[in-house]
Amino acid sequence: MVSGNDSIVGCGAVATSPSRGRSIPGSGNYRARARDIGTSEGLAPERDRLTKRGLSADVIRTIQSARASSTSTLYSNRWSMFVRWCETNTMDPVCCPVEQILSFLQYLLDKRRSASTIKGYAAAISACHEGFGNKTVFSHSLVKRFLTGTRRLRPVARASVPQWDLSTVLNALCAPPFEPLSQISLRLLSLKTALLLALCSTKRRWSRGEVALFVPGACGCMLRGTHKDT
DSSP, rough: OOOOOOOOOHHHHHHOOOSSBBBTTTTTTHHHHOOOOOOOTTTTHHHHHHHHTOOOOHHHHHHHHHHHHHHHHHHHHHHOOOOOOOHHHHHHTTOOHHHHHHHHHHHHHHTTOOOHHHHHHHHHHHHHHHBTTOOTTTTOHHHHHHHHHHHHSSSOOOOOOOOHHHHHHHHHSSSSSSSGGGGSSHHHHHHHHHHHHHHHHOHHHHTEEEEEEETSSTTTTTTEEEEOOO
């Protein structure tokens, strides 16, 4: 996510070209309209757009409740960033052309933001922007191709950790050399107990599908993997 303290560099080519979109007079009215965000009822630009479609306030409130409050807050912060960027280019963020939006997303890419972060900005802009005919910003073909390009240029770094199945591990603990308990060594009993305790105490990490365990004296190695739900 781009911090609010980041300096915003204007895009001269976009700002000076009258064919790229509608420039904004110095009245500042569009700033108040675009920045009216983060209220208890959700993103105001999106609410205004839905109101223009004839939807009632209750219907709009229900639609905007589809997002978690944390998501709405994140959208508000990202929309604010886009508004400030548009101000440097004297463009209306609510109805600016797709070229302006792509220039902003390229600005984020040049700042080495991740592909997922850039996608989040595009989603926030899409929620508030009036769109292009019957298409939203997010569904515009150029935006979709741009986001595909960011995923190729900023691929997600994945840990090369082998997957493992919890049921396989538990089945192994129920067979030799870990069973029968009356006949196994103290070392194997300690290892089995430590493993079961570790699995039971990693609920928060387990919810993310990861678990790591280091058992002192057990070959000095770490058991780590990604759990496959069964």
